[in-house]
Amino acid sequence: MQEEIARARSALERTFKERSDEIICSLLATCAGEHVLFLGPPGTAKSQLARSVCEAVDGNFFYYLMTRFTTPEEVFGPLSLKALQEDDFRRKIDGYLPAAHVAFLDEIFKSSSSILNSFLTILNERKFHNGREAIDVPLIAAFGASNELPDAEDNLEALYDRFLLRCVVSPIQDEDNFREMLFEDGVQGKGGVRLTVDQIREVQSNAQAVGIDDNVQRIILRARKELAQKGIVVSDRRWKKIVNVLRVAAAAAGRSRVDRSMAILLKHMAWDRPEQREYVRSLLVDLIISGGESLEKLARDAGDLHRLLLRETDRPFPYQVRCYDCNEVLGSSRILATHEKEHPGHRFFDPHRTSLSLRYMGYDHLLSVLKDEYRWDFVYNPAGKKREYQMEYRSLKERYETIAGTMAREMGQLTRQLADNVWVSDRDSSDILRQYEAQIRRTGRIGEVIRSIEIMLDRVSD
Numbered sequence: 001m002q003e004e005i006a007r008a009r010s011a012l013e014r015t016f017k018e019r020s021d022e023i024i025c026s027l028l029a030t031c032a033g034e035h036v037l038f039l040g041p042p043g044t045a046k047s048q049l050a051r052s053v054c055e056a057v058d059g060n061f062f063y064y065l066m067t068r069f070t071t072p073e074e075v076f077g078p079l080s081l082k083a084l085q086e087d088d089f090r091r092k093i094d095g096y097l098p099a100a101h102v103a104f105l106d107e108i109f110k111s112s113s114s115i116l117n118s119f120l121t122i123l124n125e126r127k128f129h130n131g132r133e134a135i136d137v138p139l140i141a142a143f144g145a146s147n148e149l150p151d152a153e154d155n156l157e158a159l160y161d162r163f164l165l166r167c168v169v170s171p172i173q174d175e176d177n178f179r180e181m182l183f184e185d186g187v188q189g190k191g192g193v194r195l196t197v198d199q200i201r202e203v204q205s206n207a208q209a210v211g212i213d214d215n216v217q218r219i220i221l222r223a224r225k226e227l228a229q230k231g232i233v234v235s236d237r238r239w240k241k242i243v244n245v246l247r248v249a250a251a252a253a254g255r256s257r258v259d260r261s262m263a264i265l266l267k268h269m270a271w272d273r274p275e276q277r278e279y280v281r282s283l284l285v286d287l288i289i290s291g292g293e294s295l296e297k298l299a300r301d302a303g304d305l306h307r308l309l310l311r312e313t314d315r316p317f318p319y320q321v322r323c324y325d326c327n328e329v330l331g332s333s334r335i336l337a338t339h340e341k342e343h344p345g346h347r348f349f350d351p352h353r354t355s356l357s358l359r360y361m362g363y364d365h366l367l368s369v370l371k372d373e374y375r376w377d378f379v380y381n382p383a384g385k386k387r388e389y390q391m392e393y394r395s396l397k398e399r400y401e402t403i404a405g406t407m408a409r410e411m412g413q414l415t416r417q418l419a420d421n422v423w424v425s426d427r428d429s430s431d432i433l434r435q436y437e438a439q440i441r442r443t444g445r446i447g448e449v450i451r452s453i454e455i456m457l458d459r460v461s462d
């Protein structure tokens with residue numbers, strides 16, 4: 001099936017410029033049996049795109065442009081007069097939504113409450129209450145389009161929630177693409193690809209056997225935490241569906257496991273409001289590169305502990321210590337530590353010493369003199385928190401080593417996984433690889449901070 005998807009994708013990408021994300025979402029939703037929502041201003045070819053994807057599926061297709069006045073008859077079919085005579089409110093559903101494999105509901109949030117409940121049942125349970133009978137509907141995927149999100153008071157949150165995959169469709173950005181779209185009417189690239197309903201069902205059943213790489217599990221767990229901290233809450237039910245979509249993506253691409261190149265697909269599913277999208281995407285890129293540890297968070301945590309230790313270990317000296325080699329005044333432990341790091345081997349000067357040979361000394365000697373003769377503890381450690389700091393340091397170091405190890409080892413692997421992943425857009429793929437180098441440099445800087453935490457902790461008394 002991988003080939004069909006790749007062909008369908010490239011044919012659609014030829015027709016619809018700058019719509020890779022939307023195309024990937026549509027094909028993926030279709031394979032996974034999920035619903036996809038297009039959000040965007042009028043005139044962004046949402047309808048044509050959804051139609052073209054629907055046409056690639058060999059099954060019944062239902063389209064409707066919803067208005068506030070749309071009646072159940074128009075969507076679910078007219079009442080059967082014969083059934084009415086028997087007091088049964090049954091509809092003739094052939095050619096309507098309850099008989100469709102793929103449906104496109106334009107302006108979906110205009111649906112009135114007389115339609116909404118049946119919509120929800122169809123989208124969610126794949127059932128339709130036809131008169132006295134609840135029937136199974138063959139629906140694989142529904143496409144919804146809207147210019148904007150529903151208002152909170154519209155009671156449409158439940159409907160919005162049914163769309164696991166979401167795309168914001170923006171006007172075409174690139175001048176050349178725009179010109180081509182305007183004036184070159186021809187490249188109708190359907191490519192003759194047809195996905196059959198049987199093929200789709202087969203992929204879905206193969207997906208159940210697909211395993212999930214450890215780093216993908218880490219990516220998901222970490223993403224969930226980070227998102228929650230930003231107030232982006234994804235329900236447990238949604239997470240379950242997301243994991244299922246990843247499995248289907250792997251199965252459809254002919255793979256037996258979900259690898260981390262697939263994790264970028266979360267960017268279509270793990271946000272609630274359009275303004276959260278950029279954050280979600282950059283978080284995912286970060287997590288994919290580091291194999292599930294957030295570099296952002298590691299940097300933050302290391303910085304916090306470093307600053308804390310600097311504060312705690314900074315204590316003024318009982319007398320004026322000077323550097324013998326450059327005559328700088330070193331007023332406190334922090335200043336001394338920094339000086340020693342920058343100028344290893346410099347000697348320090350104690351003016352109270354009478355014997356000239358003992359007036360300057362090395363760093364360690366100075367510390368022991370301070371401690372033994374002046375009862376000055378190098379470290380101000382009031383709460384005896386060393387163990388706590390050490391634990392935190394060890395966990396930081398472990399996280400750092402996981403990240404640095406993964407990143408150094410697995411760049412080649414990720415490059416390959418991205419290259420032959422039909423579900424990743426060229427933009428995402430090149431973005432991830434471009435940021436890889438930068439993230440390696442950044443990891444190196446975090447390593448420096450962690451090493452200096454270690455040095456400081458050595459100096460903290462027990």
Ligand SMILES: [Zn+2]
Pocket residue numbers: 323324325326327328339343346347
């Ligand atoms: Zn010096």
